Every structure is written in structure tokens, then in C-alpha cells.
Amino acid sequence: MLGSSVEIRNVDKFFGDFQALDKVNLQIKRGEFFSLLGPSGCGKTTLLRIIAGLEYPDSGDVLFDGISVVSIPANKREANTIFQNYALFPHLTVFENIAFSLRLKKMSENEIREKVEKLINLVRLEGQENKKPIQLSGGQRQRVAIARALANEPKVLLLDEPVSALDAKLRQELLLELDNLHDQVGITFIYVTHDQAEAISVSDHVAVMNNGRIVQIGTPYEIYESPADRFVATFIGETNLMKAEVVDVNDEFIRVIAKGLGEFSCYKDKEVSKGDKILLTLRPEKIKISTKPLEGINSFHGVVEEEIYMGYQTKYFVRLDEGYILKIYKQHVNYLLDEKIIHWKDEVFVTWNPNDSFIVEVEKG
Amino acid sequence: MKYITAYTLWLVVFFVIPLIIILSFSFLEKTPYGGVNFSFSLEGYKSLLTIGYLRILWRTVWISIISTFITIIFALPTAYYIAKSKFKNFLLLLVVIPFWTNSLIRIYAWIFVLGNNGIINQFLKLIGLVDSHIQFLYNPWAVILVIVYTYLPYAIIPLYAAIERLDNSIFEAALDLGCSKRKAFFKVLIPNIKAGLVASIIFVLIPAMGSYAIPDLVGGVNSKMIGNEIARQLTTAKNWPAASAISSILTLITLLGVIIFVKSSKKEVLN
Amino acid sequence: MKKFWITLILVVIVIIVTIVAIPKKKVLYIYNWEEYIPQEVIESFEKEYNCTVVYDSFASNEEMYAKIKAGGSGYDIVFPSGDHVSIMKKEGMLLKLDLSKIPNFKYLDENVLNKTTYDPNHEYSVPYMLGSTGICVNKKYVKDYKHSWSIYEDERLKGHMTLLDDMREVLGGALKYLGYSVNTTNPDEIEQAKNLVLKWKQNIVKFDASSYANGIVNGEYWVVHGYAEDIFQRVPEGEEENYDFFIPEEGGTLWIDNMVILKDAKHVDLAYKFINHILDPKNAALIADFLGLPSPNVEARKYITTEPIYTIEELKNCEFIEDVGEYIDLYNKAWQEIIM
Numbered sequence: 011m012l013g014s015s016v017e018i019r020n021v022d023k024f025f026g027d028f029q030a031l032d033k034v035n036l037q038i039k040r041g042e043f044f045s046l047l048g049p050s051g052c053g054k055t056t057l058l059r060i061i062a063g064l065e066y067p068d069s070g071d072v073l074f075d076g077i078s079v080v081s082i083p084a085n086k087r088e089a090n091t092i093f094q095n096y097a098l099f100p101h102l103t104v105f106e107n108i109a110f111s112l113r114l115k116k117m118s119e120n121e122i123r124e125k126v127e128k129l130i131n132l133v134r135l136e137g138q139e140n141k142k143p144i145q146l147s148g149g150q151r152q153r154v155a156i157a158r159a160l161a162n163e164p165k166v167l168l169l170d171e172p173v174s175a176l177d178a179k180l181r182q183e184l185l186l187e188l189d190n191l192h193d194q195v196g197i198t199f200i201y202v203t204h205d206q207a208e209a210i211s212v213s214d215h216v217a218v219m220n221n222g223r224i225v226q227i228g229t230p231y232e233i234y235e236s237p238a239d240r241f242v243a244t245f246i247g248e249t250n251l252m253k254a255e256v257v258d259v260n261d262e263f264i265r266v267i268a269k270g271l272g273e274f275s276c277y278k279d280k281e282v283s284k285g286d287k288i289l290l291t292l293r294p295e296k297i298k299i300s301t302k303p304l305e306g307i308n309s310f311h312g313v314v315e316e317e318i319y320m321g322y323q324t325k326y327f328v329r330l331d332e333g334y335i336l337k338i339y340k341q342h343v344n345y346l347l348d349e350k351i352i353h354w355k356d357e358v359f360v361t362w363n364p365n366d367s368f369i370v371e372v373e374k375g
Numbered sequence: 376m377k378y379i380t381a382y383t384l385w386l387v388v389f390f391v392i393p394l395i396i397i398l399s400f401s402f403l404e405k406t407p408y409g410g411v412n413f414s415f416s417l418e419g420y421k422s423l424l425t426i427g428y429l430r431i432l433w434r435t436v437w438i439s440i441i442s443t444f445i446t447i448i449f450a451l452p453t454a455y456y457i458a459k460s461k462f463k464n465f466l467l468l469l470v471v472i473p474f475w476t477n478s479l480i481r482i483y484a485w486i487f488v489l490g491n492n493g494i495i496n497q498f499l500k501l502i503g504l505v506d507s508h509i510q511f512l513y514n515p516w517a518v519i520l521v522i523v524y525t526y527l528p529y530a531i532i533p534l535y536a537a538i539e540r541l542d543n544s545i546f547e548a549a550l551d552l553g554c555s556k557r558k559a560f561f562k563v564l565i566p567n568i569k570a571g572l573v574a575s576i577i578f579v580l581i582p583a584m585g586s587y588a589i590p591d592l593v594g595g596v597n598s599k600m601i602g603n604e605i606a607r608q609l610t611t612a613k614n615w616p617a618a619s620a621i622s623s624i625l626t627l628i629t630l631l632g633v634i635i636f637v638k639s640s641k642k643e644v645l646n
Numbered sequence: 647m648k649k650f651w652i653t654l655i656l657v658v659i660v661i662i663v664t665i666v667a668i669p670k671k672k673v674l675y676i677y678n679w680e681e682y683i684p685q686e687v688i689e690s691f692e693k694e695y696n697c698t699v700v701y702d703s704f705a706s707n708e709e710m711y712a713k714i715k716a717g718g719s720g721y722d723i724v725f726p727s728g729d730h731v732s733i734m735k736k737e738g739m740l741l742k743l744d745l746s747k748i749p750n751f752k753y754l755d756e757n758v759l760n761k762t763t764y765d766p767n768h769e770y771s772v773p774y775m776l777g778s779t780g781i782c783v784n785k786k787y788v789k790d791y792k793h794s795w796s797i798y799e800d801e802r803l804k805g806h807m808t809l810l811d812d813m814r815e816v817l818g819g820a821l822k823y824l825g826y827s828v829n830t831t832n833p834d835e836i837e838q839a840k841n842l843v844l845k846w847k848q849n850i851v852k853f854d855a856s857s858y859a860n861g862i863v864n865g866e867y868w869v870v871h872g873y874a875e876d877i878f879q880r881v882p883e884g885e886e887e888n889y890d891f892f893i894p895e896e897g898g899t900l901w902i903d904n905m906v907i908l909k910d911a912k913h914v915d916l917a918y919k920f921i922n923h924i925l926d927p928k929n930a931a932l933i934a935d936f937l938g939l940p941s942p943n944v945e946a947r948k949y950i951t952t953e954p955i956y957t958i959e960e961l962k963n964c965e966f967i968e969d970v971g972e973y974i975d976l977y978n979k980a981w982q983e984i985i986m
Contacts, residue, residue: 064547084550091551097544101566110562111552162552407972408733409715427986486857491806492865510805513851591811595852599985607985610708611813612978 013041013198014074014088014165016061021070023056023222030056032222034070038200038215043192045201045209048219049245054202057219058168061200063087074165089166090159095175096151098143104130104154105139111162129157132194148176149184156191166198173208185212206246210234218242234293236279240370243291250297250337252290252367255375256282263364266290270334274308275364285375295339296366299326299358301350306361312336317354328358336360394626401619409613419616423624428604435601436628438515438590439583442522446530446579447572449523454534455564459543467535470528478525482592485521486512513595521589526582530575537571538564573640577633584629601625672697674916677710677721679703679903681879682775683924684936691923697916706812706855714739714908722911723920728902729814731771732764732969740770741907747918748772750925757958758942761966762902771904772921777939778898778964779815780956782877782891787868793892795823797869798846806868808861809846811853813981814967816843818899819871828899828965831973840980853985862889874955875937891955897963 018036022029031053038044046054059065061072063084071078079087098107108129112122130136133153143151152172159167173181189212192199203209209216210230217227226238237243240251254268264282267273282288298304310330318325326338338360352358401419403411457466473481488494489511496508511517549559587602601621608618680703688699704710707730713719726734734740745751751772758773765771783791787806791797798807809816818828820839830836851867859876861867874891881889905924907917923929931949934941940954941947
């Protein structure tokens with residue numbers, strides 16, 4: 011199977027007065043695993059339904075392999091959908107659900123049998139052929155939905171929050187399976203989710219959406235490490251947001267002064283000038299914490315206000331001397347046996363590399 | 376549990392016992408002026424072995440089946456539309472409103488509309504399309520029309536309940552997998568509302584088989600149904616065993632029909 | 647569940663209270679044809695004897711008979727037609743009357759009293775009204791016709807006529823037209839009558855006993871077979887001359903409706919008083935005016951203000967429908983072949 015490239019051009023969609031999509035542009039490469047990520051109501055599902063042909067854009071265009079498909083109805087588009095609740099046909103068996111599109115194509119009984127069996131093997135549903143959807147577990151239902159969609163040999167597979175109805179552990183498993191499946195079938199996957207962890211763990215590219223707009227498109231790494239704005243920074247993972255004023259500008263770095271923190275350096279990833287008010291984001295795991303004084307350009311002293319033990323790491327909330335509360339994740343590595351475990355009310359030293367903070371908003375001063 | 380007891384009691388007192396009485400009367404001897412002698416006789420059934428009864432029975436069956444078929448044809452899209460509408464409750468109210476008027480008045484209303492001197496004929500005369508009138512009523516088709524009209528709400532409601540319960544995404548899935556809307560209707564909608572469909576058919580077919588007032592009022596010289604004949608045997612002819620025999624046969628036919636119908640549709644669902 | 651029981655108990659209490667509280671006034675239960683006694687006559691009775699009259703109605707003798715036969719009807723006075731008086735008498739459903747309790751009986755027309763072959767000595771029944779079924783023509787639509795049963799052979803009127811949905815009345819009309827008795831027991835005569843009715847059936851819309859009166863008044867039908875009083879009660883004021891009700895010249899069936907007291911009546915005294923009240927000449931006149939029928943009450947004729955639709959004189963060729971016993975099966979068979 012071969013996937014299609016998908017392009018969205020200037021798509022607008024209104025539901026009454028509500029604008030669900032606002033000038034959306036997207037380019038998805040052939041065979042990519044692409045995620046649409048955003049909070050509920052951001053328009054990601056609407057966009058998916060427009061790609062599927064279940065909704066029509068009010069303006070703009072949708073192209074598969076460079077050819078407009080807007081005028082092609084859902085039943086003729088080479089895209090198939092895994093619905094959020096799987097939408098299996100309750101009156102048909104697993105076998106017949108998967109064979110549904112094949113029967114519409116009037117294939118011979120032998121061909122159908124052969125094809126369905128292949129798909130059943132692919133999604134590992136052997137022995138469940140004659141069960142009705144109601145007799146299956148959530149994970150099995152999802153697999154039927156996938157097999158049913160793949161049976162139609164789509165060039166694009168659209169997945170609408172396919173694992174959201176499952177419990178956390180199963181979700182991880184199925185996500186991994188989806189990833190493997192994607193590698194096997196090689197078609198384009200467009201995956202809609204509100205869960206940033208899902209999106210960044212499986213996707214080649216992620217588009218983050220908010221209020222009907224695409225805020226950032228990039229690889230999971232780019233999205234996480236250099237969020238384009240405050241929304242992306244806070245929506246994906248946890249972060250420390252710091253308001254600061256630029257006091258000095260160099261070639262690569264700037265000096266800023268922030269209330270509650272004092273003066274420190276950071277990487278100049280956006281063009282700023284002296285006097286600008288900026289918003290910085292700094293991921294909690296980038297900060298080093300120790301009971302001993304630490305060397306570094308950005309070094310602060312504070313007291314642990316709260317400590318949350320999470321097994322693989324501990325979350326600390328450290329109140330700096332000047333009042334700012336910094337969120338810090340510390341992995342439990344313990345290379346040095348003499349390193350003291352930090353506890354509540356301990357006095358600590360913290361530091362971070364100026365390269366690790368990013369400017370997400372600039373207000374010219 | 377108490378409800379079940381109460382319901383069973385209700386069923387026994389008002390349904391099972393009368394049914395047994397009717398059945399036993401059909402095997403008794405008639406007395407000249409109505410009533411029965413308590414001695415066994417098959418006269419009640421023997422008196423039905425005439426070509427006339429076959430004709431009336433056959434007429435009852437075909438009128439009922441055609442009426443039911445037409446009713447379902449109208450009820451399905453209506454129920455679908457209501458289930459998908461934003462104004463469900465309002466539309467359902469509209470469906471139920473006819474029940475606020477006595478059914479006899481509603482039948483008379485049809486005479487007012489379609490009668491020889493009814494609104495439509497007066498209009499046709501006014502615009503010069505007909506000289507005297509077109510006789511719409513007083514034939515079996517008029518009976519079918521009014522049966523459809525009367526029992527349409529009974530068919531819409533179970534269908535509505537079945538469709539409303541369905542997840543809309545299965546239609547989208549069908550479209551997505553290559554179905555046209557028409558195919559989605561037959562391949563996905565119909566098989567999934569089978570229970571509602573069976574209920575609707577039963578709700579229409581059974582009362583249609585027992586129609587009395589409708590053929591009496593809008594039927595003509597050749598549209599009497601079994602219900603009218605039962606009434607006639609009980610009153611004018613004063614032949615209670617015969618009336619009971621017809622009633623028993625009607626009940627039996629209906630019951631058999633329903634059992635066969637429900638069984639076969641259940642089998643289909645299971646396969 | 648508790649709520650259910652409380653509601654049930656309340657409902658039962660209300661019913662009991664209603665049952666116990668109301669019968670402080672005596673109640674007379676009457677089972678009669680619809681709109682057959684003017685309201686003022688009932689009201690004057692209620693006033694005079696300080697009682698309540700409950701008036702239930704039936705649409706046919708058969709309906710009435712089936713209900714009484716089933717038992718427990720609770721009625722005191724019933725108004726059956728002659729043939730059903732004889733049936734009910736034979737079935738032992740009627741109370742033997744003490745005519746001394748009905749002093750107004752003396753006002754009844756001897757000619758009428760002589761016709762009550764079903765109860766020659768008036769042991770069980772008192773005549774209330776008499777008349778004939780006839781044919782009514784709406785003259786707005788039909789101009790030229792004869793006062794004869796042959797109107798049903800007129801093909802120009804096809805699709806505009808009805809006959810009663812009543813075996814004896816329709817076959818009776820046909821028998822009269824053929825010159826036979828309406829009470830014949832000759833299978834050949836009945837066969838001929840059947841064939842005649844089958845011919846008439848080609849021209850009629852339907853056999854109808856329930857909507858013909860409305861039908862002729864609103865123009866739905868042009869010619870109907872039925873009861874004059876049914877029709878004229880519905881004719882709007884001032885339009886009476888459009889409707890010609892006639893007794894066919896060949897004659898037809900005669901009916902006499904009677905007052906009887908049921909054997910299991912609970913208010914016998916009041917029932918006698920009611921019958922006597924009806925026979926009071928002034929009341930009888932009110933009734934005759936209300937129905938537009940000739941009064942069997944000689945004395946009442948002095949007080950009558952409207953001319954009846956037909957006179958007792960015109961009924962000379964008509965024949966009373968008698969109970970024919972087991973020969974009814976001949977009629978039943980013929981009728982079945984007609985209507986099925």
C-alpha cells in the first residue's frame with residue numbers, strides 16, 4: 011500500500027456563528043504519521059472530518075497528492091476513518107464488519123475471505139471472527155475498526171482519538187501497535203488527539219491547534235523543546251513561565267531581569283532589544299538542583315516548599331530567595347553515593363543552562 | 376416483583392380469562408336469541424365454511440398487510456427525521472397530538488375531506504375539473520388510507536426510539552467505507568432497528584386486522600372486514616358461537632402471524 | 647410503591663364516597679335510542695318526583711339486547727322495538743306490567759294497540775312511538791323520481807345512495823316491492839328478495855346505519871334509507887322542504903318502539919311513574935313535536951303544534967317486523983350473501 015500526501019489550503023469552517031476552523035494550512039507528506047494535537051473544541055476533529063469528507067469546508071481546499079478532493083463525497087474518498095467510539099456495526103460479526111467495504115465492491119467470496127483473514131492476522135484478532143462487537147473488549151474493538159478501515163485500502167488513515175476510551179496501560183500498548191502498523195502498511199496516518207504524550211511519542215510531525223488555528227507545526231522534538239508560544243509551551247508538558255525585561259543584548263545571549271528571580275542570562279532565539287518585555291519558558295527537567303552550591307551562569311538559592319515523589323522522579327517546588335517559585339524535576343539517578351537526598355524545607359541551589367530557556371512572547375518596550 | 380404480580384393479575388383478569396371465555400363460547404350451541412346453551416357443538420365453526428367468509432377473511436388480511444406496509448414506509452423516514460432533528464420533543468408532540476381527538480371524529484373528518492361532497496370534490500368542481508364528483512371513499516383503498524392515517528403514530532414511536540438509540544457514527548462509518556446514503560439505509564439502518572421495526576409492524580398489523588369503525592364508516596359495499604362480521608354475528612344475527620368462532624380464528628391468525636414474524640426476524644438478527 | 651398504594655386507596659375511597667353519597671336522590675336508569683325523549687320531559691319528571699334520570703343510549707336493538715342479555719346492566723326502563731319485545735318476553739327478561747299503575751294508558755290509540763302482535767294484551771310493553779323506515783331524497787340534487795323502492799334501480803343515482811345496514815329492513819323493503827310479506831318464511835321469496843337487493847347493491851355507496859343522516863344533510867348522499875326523525879333532527883332550520891321523506895308506495899316495514907320494565911329493575915315504582923309521565927297528553931305532544939312523528943296518544947294530538955313528517959294513515963301498506971323464530975336463518979343466509 012502507498013499513502014497519499016495531504017494538503018489543506020486556507021480552510022475555514024463555521025458552525026452557525028462559531029468559527030471552528032480559521033484559515034488552516036497544512037502539508038502532510040506521503041506515508042507520514044501526522045498528529046493534530048489540541049484541547050477539545052480546538053477544531054482538530056472538524057479538520058479530520060473535512061479530510062474524510064464527512065464535513066465540507068466553507069472555503070479553502072483539500073488535496074490528496076496534489077488533486078483537490080473537496081467535491082468527492084466521503085464514500086468515494088481514498089481516506090478511511092477510525093472513529094472515536096469505533097462505530098462498529100452492531101449487527102455484524104467481526105468478519106463481516108471487516109468485509110463490509112469488500113462486499114460493497116462485489117468481490118468474490120474467496121477474495122474476501124483471503125483478505126479479511128490477512129487483516130485479522132495483521133491486527134491479531136484470530137479466533138474472534140464470528141463474535142459480535144458487543145462481545146469484544148475495548149482494545150479488540152479498536153483493532154476491528156482498524157482492520158475494517160484498512161480493508162478498504164485507503165491511502166490515508168484518519169484516527170479520531172482512537173485510544174482515548176481505553177485505560178492508561180492498554181492505551182500505551184495500542185499506541186505502540188499503531189506505530190508498528192504504520193510502519194507495516196506504509197500509508198499516511200493522520201491522528202487526532204488531545205493527549206500531548208500520545209502525539210509526541212508516535213508522530214513524525216505534530217500540528218498543535220488552538221481556537222480553530224494551527225499554532226505550531228513541527229517534529230515532536232521541536233514542539234516540545236522550542237514551543238512557538240505560551241499556549242504550546244503550557245499545553246505540551248509542564249513548564250516554568252517567567253516574565254522578564256531585557257536589560258542587555260549580545261550576539262547569542264541576552265541578560266534579563268525578572269521579578270522574583272533577579273538577573274540572569276538566556277538564549278536569544280527571537281530578535282529582541284533592550285527594554286522589551288518578554289515571556290520565557292523553561293522546562294522543569296532542565297534545572298539542576300543540589301544541596302551544594304552549583305556552578306553556572308544562572309545560579310539561584312532557595313528553599314524546597316513542596317516535594318512530590320513520583321517514583322521515577324521527584325517534583326520540587328523551590329521558592330527562590332526573591333520569591334519566584336520554580337518547578338523542578340529531578341531524576342533519581344544517584345550516581346554519587348554521597349549525594350544527599352533533598353527533602354522538604356531543605357535549602358537548595360539551582361541552576362540551568364541559558365540555552366534551555368526560550369522566548370515565547372515579546373512585547374516591544 | 377410486586378409490579379410483575381400486579382401486571383400478571385391484570386393480564387389474567389382482562390386478557391386471558393376473556394380469551395378463554397370467547398374460545399369456549401365458540402364450541403357451544405347457540406340459542407335462538409343470542410346467548411349459548413352449555414353443550415358442545417361445532418356449529419359455530421361450521422357456519423363459517425362459506426365462500427363469503429373466505430372472501431372477508433382474505434380481504435381483512437390483504438387490507439391489513441398493505442396498510443401496515445404503507446404505514447411503515449411513511450413512518451420510517453418520519454421517525455428518522457424526528458430522531459435527527461433539533462426539535463425532537465416538539466415533533467414528537469405533533470405526532471401524539473392526534474390522540475387528543477376521538478378516533479371516530481378523525482374518521483369522520485376524512486369523510487368531510489374526501490367525501491363525494493367533501494372539500495376536495497367541491498374544489499375540483501369549482502375549478503371545473505369534474506362534473507359531479509370523484510368517489511374517493513367507500514372502497515377498500517379508502518379503508519387502507521384511514522388505517523394508515525390512524526396507526527401512523529403507533530408505528531413512528533417505536534421506530535423513533537430505535538433510531539434515536541443508534542449511534543450516528545455508524546452511518547458515517549458506512550459512508551466512509553463506501554456506502555451511498557441509500558445503501559447505508561438498507562445495510563446499516565434497517566438491520567440495526569429491527570426490534571423497533573418488528574414492534575411497529577405488530578402495533579399496526581394487529582389493530583388493522585381488528586378494524587371495525589374504519590371499514591364501517593369509509594368502506595363501501597365491498598369493504599367489510601372481519602371486525603364488522605363479528606359485531607354483526609353478535610348483534611343482528613344473534614349467533615354468539617359464530618361470533619366467538621370468528622374472534623378465535625382472528626386471534627389465532629394474528630397470534631400465529633406475530634410468532635412466525637418475530638421468530639424469523641430474531642433468527643435473522645442472530646445470524 | 648408506597649405512593650402507588652396511597653393513590654390506589656385514595657381512588658377507592660373517592661369511588662366509595664361517590665357511590666354512597668349520590669344515591670340520596672333516587673335514580674331511574676333508562677336505556678333508550680339516542681335523542682328519543684326531549685330533555686324538558688325528563689327534567690319535568692325529575693322535578694316532580696325529586697329524582698335523577700340517567701339516560702344511556704343505544705344505536706340498535708341488537709346492541710341493546712346484547713348488553714341486557716349479558717346481564718347486570720342495571721337499567722330499569724328499556725325502549726325495544728316490537729320484535730325485540732317478543733324476544734325479551736320469551737327470554738323472560740321483562741316484568742309483567744300492572745296497567746292500573748299507568749292510568750294514562752287509556753289515551754293510547756286503539757289502532758295502534760291493535761297492531762302490537764308481539765304483545766297483544768299489553769302485558770309487558772307500552773307503545774311509545776311508531777313509524778316506518780322510509781326513503782329520504784335530497785331535492786337539491788334529485789328532481790324527478792317516484793315514491794317507490796324502484797329509486798334504487800335508477801342508475802343515474804349510482805354512487806349517491808345508501809341502504810340501511812339492517813337485514814330485516816332492507817330485505818323487508820325488497821319483499822314489499824316484490825309484493826310479499828316482510829315476515830315471509832318462504833325460501834323462494836327470500837331468494838328473490840336477495841337477488842333484488844344484490845341489484846340495488848350495484849347502485850348504492852354502502853349499507854349504512856350510522857352516518858346516513860349526516861350524509862344526506864351535508865350532501866354526501868342524495869338518497870338514503872332510514873328513520874325520518876334521525877334525518878330531520880339534523881336538517882337546518884328552514885331547509886326542511888329540500889328533503890322529501892316518503893314511505894314507498896309498495897309499503898315498507900313498520901316499527902313500534904315500546905317501554906318495558908326489566909325483570910331485574912331496582913326502581914320499579916319510579917319506572918311506572920315514568921311511563922305514566924310519558925303518556926301524559928301534554929308530554930306526549932312535546933315528544934311528537936320533537937321527533938316530527940305522528941303520536942299514538944289520541945289526547946296528545948290536541949296539543950301538537952308541528953305537522954308530523956308522515957301520518958299514521960300513510961303507514962297503511964306497512965307491515966310490522968315480527969320475530970320469525972328459526973326462519974331467521976333464511977334471512978341470515980341471504981344477508982350474508984349480500985354483504986360479504
